[in-house]
Amino acid sequence: xxxxxxxxxxxxxxxxxxxxxxxxxxxxxxxxxxxxxxxx
Numbered sequence: 001x002x003x004x005x006x007x008x009x010x011x012x013x014x015x016x017x018x019x020x021x022x023x024x025x026x027x028x029x030x031x032x033x034x035x036x037x038x039x040x
Contacts, residue, residue, distance in 0.1 A: 013037045
């Protein structure tokens with residue numbers, strides 16, 4: 001994540017990653033979504 005991201009943007013990315021874990025417990029999918037959220 002770029003250093004200039006707002007707190008709200010970082011929180012949204014974290015919530016998106018959390019939602020991926022809660023909604024889909026298939027490990028490869030969860031890991032891919034976490035990585036995607038991290039690079040957004």
